[in-house]
Amino acid sequence: MKDVAKIGYIWDSIPSQLARENKKFLYQAVKTGARARDYEDALLWLIQAGLVYKVNRSNKPNLPLMAYDDLSAFKIYLLDVGLLRRLAQLDPNVFIEGNRLFVEFKGALTENYILQSLVKQFEVMPRYWASEGKAEVNFLIQHEDQIIPIEVKSDENIRSKSLTYYHQTYQPPVRVRYSLKNLDWNTGLLNIPLFLADQSKELIRLAKM
């Protein structure tokens, strides 16, 4: 068990990894001088223990998703939003007011929650998609014969340049946005309130009808 320390370093670094704007997992951010080849076994241990989820970056939103992974980039989320909050040492009472809890911490908690919910409903592990500095879509899911782009909006601001860019480039029949707005289906865009994420599969089915 010589990897125990490494597992601990990775675990403790997850909040700071997710606090960065692009949330990409960096081995250098685990510990000064840390390299991938020294730490990837420890990371694999966390994944296999079911404690974290690894979300790969997708090169191309094509079927099957797994065939287009960009091996150079991925993000690491926790298996549970409450665990992430505690690991990040955010006091529960501090942000019970208003909608601060969704926005705080660069929206990481909200993204983590949506990922958890998606993992339970869809068989294929979600990916994320990024195009050279132009746009980034939080998650891609493979559902039946389609790739569905997903945007997570943690505040009232629901404008999304990235999802629009993705839409113009790939024209998916359904695109999904999670936000604090009410349920809405309008010209290919399905807005799902955060609390309804567990019903996503059913809502997407209804939208496609």
Add this chain to the structure above:
Amino acid sequence: MQFERDKESQLLNWKNSAYRKPLVLKGARQVGKTSLLKQLGKTAFESTAYFNFDEQAELKQFFEQTKDVNRILQNLSLVHGKRIEPEKTLVIFDEIQECKPALNALKYFAEHAPNYAIASAGSLLGITLGQESSFPVGKVTFQEVQPLTFSEFLKGLDPNLAAYFQSIHNLDPIPDLFFNSLLEKFKMYFICGGMPEPAKYLVESQDIGLV
């Protein structure tokens, strides 16, 4: 209180399946694997024979000495203090990753004793399975347990609202009254998370400061 889990119905399906194979329940620690299996034993079987390979390391011998499942079952019956009966007893092998011979024996249970209900679980099972190339994947049924979902949490907190939640089968906007109460309950879940322990405290005490 205890949360009603969506997984319960899947476990019942496993129990009643005509092609039942030994079950391997995966999932992180503290997500409720053992409780789910014990609950299944209580509700769907006449009795439960629970073995924990972490707490009772001596059990390992039974599996090292022989591959004959009937002899293994005889020995386990003696430890259990009651006869283990096909279809009537749920046999739980907890923390099975601590005993590789038991993990391998699942294959023999599948082949020679399919009428016995064998369910195994372990929080570090995923790691063992990732390393064991010889594990008989096709001879077992895998299922995975995750933290409580918001809808499971809601069922424990507010059954009426949970019933409404599950009845949503159209894309119309949610009426404000429901929208606001759902958002309020969701915030509680969001802060607490879905690990059954803290969620239980929260639902029982209604005090967010405790989680």
